[in-house]
Amino acid sequence: MQARRGGASRAVVLGAAGQLGREVVDELRRHGTEVLAADRARADLRDTRETAALAARFGAQAIFNCAACTDVDGCESNPDLAMEVNGRAPERLAAALASDCSLIHVSTDYVFDGLGQRPYREDHATAPRSAYGRSKLHGEQGVLDAGGLVVRTSWVFGPEGRNFVSAIASRLGRGAPVRVVTDQVGCPTYARYLARALVDLAAAGASGIVHYCNSPPTSWHGFALAIAEALGLNVSIAPTSSSELTRPATRPAYSVLDTAHFEALTNRGVENWRSGLEEYFERLRQGRSES
Ligand SMILES: NC(=O)c1ccc[n+]([C@@H]2O[C@H](COP(=O)([O-])OP(=O)(O)OC[C@H]3O[C@@H](n4cnc5c(N)ncnc54)[C@H](OP(=O)(O)O)[C@@H]3O)[C@@H](O)[C@H]2O)c1
Numbered sequence: 001m002q003a004r005r006g007g008a009s010r011a012v013v014l015g016a017a018g019q020l021g022r023e024v025v026d027e028l029r030r031h032g033t034e035v036l037a038a039d040r041a042r043a044d045l046r047d048t049r050e051t052a053a054l055a056a057r058f059g060a061q062a063i064f065n066c067a068a069c070t071d072v073d074g075c076e077s078n079p080d081l082a083m084e085v086n087g088r089a090p091e092r093l094a095a096a097l098a099s100d101c102s103l104i105h106v107s108t109d110y111v112f113d114g115l116g117q118r119p120y121r122e123d124h125a126t127a128p129r130s131a132y133g134r135s136k137l138h139g140e141q142g143v144l145d146a147g148g149l150v151v152r153t154s155w156v157f158g159p160e161g162r163n164f165v166s167a168i169a170s171r172l173g174r175g176a177p178v179r180v181v182t183d184q185v186g187c188p189t190y191a192r193y194l195a196r197a198l199v200d201l202a203a204a205g206a207s208g209i210v211h212y213c214n215s216p217p218t219s220w221h222g223f224a225l226a227i228a229e230a231l232g233l234n235v236s237i238a239p240t241s242s243s244e245l246t247r248p249a250t251r252p253a254y255s256v257l258d259t260a261h262f263e264a265l266t267n268r269g270v271e272n273w274r275s276g277l278e279e280y281f282e283r284l285r286q287g288r289s290e291s
Pocket residue numbers: 014015016017018019020021039040043044045046065066067068069070085106107108109136153154155156157161162
């Protein structure tokens with residue numbers, strides 16, 4: 001597999017119905033790239049031969065893999081499925097691709113244990129604490145072994161998906177009580193900004209691991225307060241802790257990603273998630289996501 005400078009004229013997006021996949025399809029089309037938008041029905045990531053053949057028939061010069069099992073707690077009760085979709089399938093796909101087709105693969109801050117106190121650089125030791133994190137780490141390694149690009153990101157929200165923003169907004173809208181943890185710190189990332197970053201990195205011919213997220217770091221509680229503020233709601237959000245709000249999968253306490261490598265590769269800084277949040281609600285108000 002080889003990285004291609006200048007971007008691809010034809011690309012396949014896997015997981016094209018997901019919150020990130022939809023944005024990547026739109027972003028590539030804005031760049032004039034011809035896109036085959038493949039949802040799970042069109043290309044099941046586990047079917048390596050068919051997926052690689054689909055890309056070859058289309059004449060893809062790049063594949064953006066936005067497909068994954070993203071139900072972090074669900075992965076805990078079905079680790080085999082998580083490992084197959086997030087781990088082995090990208091590994092097989094990377095190895096099967098033609099040498100003139102590059103693979104841009106999305107991974108996660110959950111590959112870290114979260115015990116750090118400074119932003120994680122790309123070369124920091126990984127130690128996932130969940131089945132999801134372990135499966136994503138396996139996938140990363142397979143993609144890297146084949147010379148692809150792995151972009152780790154965090155706390156993704158887009159108007160076409162079910163995510164923390166939609167969950168909090170829905171609870172606030174119903175007047176339901178909201179309790180959110182203060183002891184998990186990371187960086188929210190707006191899906192459209194992430195899509196732009198993926199396309200920019202692909203055009204720069206990047207390979208290896210690159211961290212990309214929005215700034216500044218906050219806790220989930222801080223993020224929830226910002227969501228209420230963006231909705232113009234003056235409500236209280238009860239602070240709680242991870243030990244009080246137990247969930248099947250352990251989340252990293254601190255998972256801020258260092259984006260210096262991204263900034264050097266693309267010659268630009270990362271966006272503030274607050275502007276992404278404003279745009280998110282604006283797009284929902286307009287009743288469409290193509291603003
Ligand atoms: N969401 C986050 O906070 C976050 C944070 C860090 C990293 N990431 C990474 O970002 C990427 C995009 O995530 P997202 O937030 O866009 O998630 P998403 O909205 O759940 O999208 C994932 C898509 O993958 C599809 N999919 C699942 N299994 C598949 C399979 N076997 N073959 C083909 N497609 C399959 C899903 O289809 P169905 O709906 O039919 O299952 C869904 O459309 C993933 O790699 C994820 O690990 C996400």
